Amino acid sequence: MLLEVENLELAYGEVPACRDISFGVGEGEIVTLIGSNGAGKSTTLRGVAGAMLPRKGRILFNGEDVTRMPAHRRALAGVALVPEGRRVFPALTVRENLEMGGFKYRNNQGKIRTLIDRAMEMFPRLRERTGQRAGTLSGGEQQMLALSRALMSEPLLLCMDEPSLGLAPMVVQDIFRSIRAVNQAGTSVLLVEQNAHYALETASRGYVLQTGAIIASGSCDALKQDQRVKEAYLGRK
Amino acid sequence: MTDLLALVVQQSINGIYLGCLYVMVALGLTLIYGVLNQINFAHADFVTVGAFAAFFTVTRLGTKLLGLPDTAAYLLSMVTALGVGAGLGLAINAAVFAPLRERGDELRPLIATIGVSVLLENFQLWLFGPIPFQFDSPFSRETIRIGRIFFTAQSVLVVAVSAVSIAALYAFMKFTFLGKALRAVAQDRETAGLMGINPNLLIALTIVIASALAGMGGALLGPVLVLTPFAGATVIVKSFAIVIIGGFGNVQGTIIAGLLVGVIEAFTVQYLGSGLIDLVVFVLLLVMLVVRPTGLIAERKEENV
Numbered sequence: 337m338l339l340e341v342e343n344l345e346l347a348y349g350e351v352p353a354c355r356d357i358s359f360g361v362g363e364g365e366i367v368t369l370i371g372s373n374g375a376g377k378s379t380t381l382r383g384v385a386g387a388m389l390p391r392k393g394r395i396l397f398n399g400e401d402v403t404r405m406p407a408h409r410r411a412l413a414g415v416a417l418v419p420e421g422r423r424v425f426p427a428l429t430v431r432e433n434l435e436m437g438g439f440k441y442r443n444n445q446g447k448i449r450t451l452i453d454r455a456m457e458m459f460p461r462l463r464e465r466t467g468q469r470a471g472t473l474s475g476g477e478q479q480m481l482a483l484s485r486a487l488m489s490e491p492l493l494l495c496m497d498e499p500s501l502g503l504a505p506m507v508v509q510d511i512f513r514s515i516r517a518v519n520q521a522g523t524s525v526l527l528v529e530q531n532a533h534y535a536l537e538t539a540s541r542g543y544v545l546q547t548g549a550i551i552a553s554g555s556c557d558a559l560k561q562d563q564r565v566k567e568a569y570l571g572r573k
Numbered sequence: 574m575t576d577l578l579a580l581v582v583q584q585s586i587n588g589i590y591l592g593c594l595y596v597m598v599a600l601g602l603t604l605i606y607g608v609l610n611q612i613n614f615a616h617a618d619f620v621t622v623g624a625f626a627a628f629f630t631v632t633r634l635g636t637k638l639l640g641l642p643d644t645a646a647y648l649l650s651m652v653t654a655l656g657v658g659a660g661l662g663l664a665i666n667a668a669v670f671a672p673l674r675e676r677g678d679e680l681r682p683l684i685a686t687i688g689v690s691v692l693l694e695n696f697q698l699w700l701f702g703p704i705p706f707q708f709d710s711p712f713s714r715e716t717i718r719i720g721r722i723f724f725t726a727q728s729v730l731v732v733a734v735s736a737v738s739i740a741a742l743y744a745f746m747k748f749t750f751l752g753k754a755l756r757a758v759a760q761d762r763e764t765a766g767l768m769g770i771n772p773n774l775l776i777a778l779t780i781v782i783a784s785a786l787a788g789m790g791g792a793l794l795g796p797v798l799v800l801t802p803f804a805g806a807t808v809i810v811k812s813f814a815i816v817i818i819g820g821f822g823n824v825q826g827t828i829i830a831g832l833l834v835g836v837i838e839a840f841t842v843q844y845l846g847s848g849l850i851d852l853v854v855f856v857l858l859l860v861m862l863v864v865r866p867t868g869l870i871a872e873r874k875e876e877n878v
Contacts, residue, residue, distance in 0.1 A: 353589045386766075387767065394860065407767055408770055411766070411768060411769035417767050423761055423763075423764040425765075427756065427760055428757060428760070432753050435750065435753060436753065436770070437768055439769045439770050440769045442751075446847075489768070489769060
């Protein structure tokens with residue numbers, strides 16, 4: 337397993353947002369965490385990326401215990417998070433945002449140029465906007481930028497937090513196609529999505545979160561047939 | 574040249590000189606606010622420490638120990654003040670601010686800046702006593718005359734040093750990887766961390782840059798201040814006003830506001846009398862707070878640095 341999460345508990349102040357969460361992501365896999373708003377999906381993902389340190393439990397990444405490791409060191413170890421709401425640096429240009437994503441290659445300008453070229457091949461729209469402030473981009477363009485920025489560090493594990501949020505269906509399809517392409521190129525993906533349709537189509541395995549705990553898990557094909565998942569998230573009986 | 578034109582040019586030059594002095598102090602305040610979202614009440618004391626470092630470089634280290642001419646000693650004093658400011662900033666951040674920030678508390682680091690201020694003032698009071706030191710710049714004695722316009726070599730030096738500092742800061746922020754990372758941390762600290770940027774390192778760097786500027790500002794201001802352990806306090810209130818007029822955390826706005834306040838002061842002295850300087854500046858501040866509370870250059874906060 338590339339990522340192993342054991343009995344994770346994360347809390348905002350005194351209030352636990354998720355309890356006793358255990359799951360894993362294998363090398364080359366796309367794994368999804370689904371669940372309704374407030375189920376603790378984003379919190380779990382932030383825990384994996386190190387944006388929040390856990391109260392209990394253990395996180396193993398690439399054979400290393402990263403439980404107490406701060407976010408910036410986890411990024412260098414190969415975890416990249418595309419945060420909820422994109423969180424591009426609004427006053428930096430598109431190019432500067434990408435450069436920040438490649439911070440660990442800051443002493444290798446050639447490498448950064450190659451990676452930026454690759455990002456712009458993936459999303460030609462970004463090429464037209466290189467010198468533009470990221471804050472002026474549309475939501476879809478920002479999501480493309482946020483994804484490309486995360487890929488600049490050539491991560492082993494790409495964590496995506498609600499990539500479909502607030503985007504037009506066409507753009508969402510584009511983003512999910514890119515996620516699959518990234519995965520086929522060898523990057524493992526941990527996908528958090530409210531839109532269970534998209535998530536279960538894209539991933540191979542999934543975990544269902546409810547009020548901070550995992551209530552079901554299995555292959556996506558099996559989850560699609562699961563009665564609770566059908567009723568709660570796929571909107572059919 | 575008519576009398577009026579000569580007067581306007583003369584006072585503008587005086588004002589720009591004064592404004593540059595303010596900018597050197599205010600820039601650090603605005604940088605720290607922009608990146609840390611925190612007001613540094615100890616900033617004035619970094620100016621004082623810089624002024625004392627410069628004073629002793631001129632009177633002891635430069636002229637006595639190294640046997641330099643006083644002009645060279647004064648130039649050297651700017652470098653030592655810069656270094657002492659940077660070193661002090663680094664040390665105080667590591668000893669006080671960083672451990673408090675680590676606990677994730679916003680209020681404690683703020684209060685700590687007041688504590689550091691009191692500490693530095695009293696430490697200097699113990700070292701240097703309350704009697705003002707006479708700090709003269711050899712460049713103040715050189716007067717340059719162009720037609721009917723007069724200015725000192727000191728004012729040329731101050732404007733040149735400020736311009737170079739501002740240009741260097743701008744180039745650093747705009748063109749270097751570290752400078753861009755600093756802006757990223759200012760805009761979104763958590764996301765910057767996700768990029769592999771260590772926010773604590775860049776916060777330390779910000780404090781070092783701000784303190785270095787304050788220290789060098791002390792060397793430039795020394796000759797116009799009454800040099801006591803509380804000297805920085807006399808410019809810091811106006812610097813806060815400038816930072817507010819320019820828009821808290823906005824580097825560009827702060828530079829413009831600093832120059833503007835300098836020029837307004839010079840003309841106030843000419844037409845209304847020097848006793849009214851503070852009144853005019855703070856009326857301007859109040860008007861700004863009412864009319865344009867976001868500062869001269871209104872942008873969203875995260876886009877400033």
